[in-house]
Amino acid sequence: MKIAFYGSSLLSSYWNGAATYYRGILRELAGRGHDIRFYEPDAFDRQQHRDIDPPDWARVTVYPATVQGLASVMDEAADADVVVKASGVGVFDDDLIAGVMQRARPDALRIFWDVDAAATLDEMRADPAHAVRAMLPQIDLVLTYGGGDPVVSAYRAMGARECIPVYNALDPDTHFPVAPDPRFACDLAFLGNRLPDREARVEEYFLKPAALLPDRSFLVGGNGWESKAMPANVRHRGHVYTAEHNAFNCTPLAVLNVARDSMAQIGFSPATRVFEAAGAAACLITDAWEGIEMFLTPDEEVLVARDGQDVADHLAALTPERARQIGQAARARTMLEHSYALRGAQVDAILKRYGGQAAFHQPRMARA
The missing domain is CATH 3.40.50.2000 (Glycogen Phosphorylase B;)
Incomplete structure (x- = not known):
């Protein structure tokens, strides 16, 4: 599947603790044949503090953190089989989730990937007009960084069609024992x-x-x-x-x-x-x-x-x-x-399960 992933940064962990999470899971998905397109803003000096060069397993687009820069990448969601908006991009988050989900093809799988679910849920409880809450009827699936049954239940109560935790993990190729420094x-x-x-x-x-x-x-x-x-x-x-x-x-x-x-x-x-x-x-x-x-x-x-x-x-x-x-x-x-090998297998199975369900893309009222 062609996956358009809109997140904080794949290339830099600077003020971006989710970087290794994204890398571990997306590299595994690429290894399973998925075409990864990652879109990240040039914001918060992250590009000046890169941890990795653009990898060969993903096409990374760094766009200006401006209205024009945002517009330049949102249209690419229309070309994807799976459209993912992650939480905490840091700039234009509200415009981004509405823009990419509305541009996604009718048969595309729409995913909100929440890397700070407890905080997002608190915000949604406090604000009925919260951008994520408003978009939940148009989103097929919520994946979360963690949270277990409490987060799953809370997201379903907010109107999510489905919510599945995908926990952090280890990439043994990047994190392993070394000599003391x-x-x-x-x-x-x-x-x-x-x-x-x-x-x-x-x-x-x-x-x-x-x-x-x-x-x-x-x-x-x-x-x-x-x-x-x-x-x-x-x-x-x-x-x-x-x-x-x-x-x-x-x-x-x-x-x-x-x-x-x-x-x-x-x-x-x-x-x-x-x-x-x-x-x-x-x-x-x-x-x-x-x-x-x-x-x-x-x-x-x-x-x-x-x-x-x-x-x-x-x-x-x-x-x-x-x-x-x-x-x-x-x-x-x-x-x-x-391991991220196990997490990647989990997400691959999720994509095949929900991406292959034609009824999953019908309007919410039709699915009730």
Whole structure:
């Protein structure tokens, strides 16, 4: 199938945590014979901080972040068998979802792919005129980055015809164990951009343990933290490119995952970083969220913390040998059950199932 995918960026992870998710799934779909066309705006300096060159498995179009630039790519939706609008493109999101779905062929499969479903649902509950909510009757299928049954039920209640979670995963060709790098040497490292709906949790789960353990070393990577007051034992690294993720994960004694507020509240939403760290056989400490057992077993494959004190306790008790055991167990589980090869197979089956149902493209009232 020819897939027109409108997303934030395939080429850059700069202020764009979904990049490796898109790459992992779309590369697998290309390997299964699908023709991938990815459209991303030239916005937020992402093109100046590319992680990869345009891949041979997708045709990537970078368009100006202007009204004219948007118009130049929306018409290409009419040539696709599958039209995908992802959440969080960052510019002209409302115009983009309406424009590409209305331009799609009558027999094309229309998909909204939500990489922050809990937040999108909160916005739709607060605004009955929300652009995504208004377009749901014209959208065939909602795919989500995670969220489990709570997100599926909520989307159906909002009027979605169908909603299916497609979870983050590991690409073992890009994330794997490497030798330690002294640039990332520390006891606990956290990688994530500074965002309003994450900052308070980072203060609790990362900065509080740093204050409680002044003799231990901490490292934060990601954009926006340079102006944040931190304990003296915390170093700030700035943006960490995808090519550096393996060393970032392999070098510290442990790495920390901190969910954004909405994802922590709804659960069943492991961040990309969880699988990247597991793929590198890192010892992962994560804040507690419902559904973690679906992905990694607490105390065997991951350490789970209810608050900053728990993080400090885990770190104080952690030995290099114990950290290696946890990391190796996490890698084995992830390689077996949470690879992008499996996610790609899942999406391929979804496309064949729903794209092949002629009745699925009929108006909603006719399908009732």
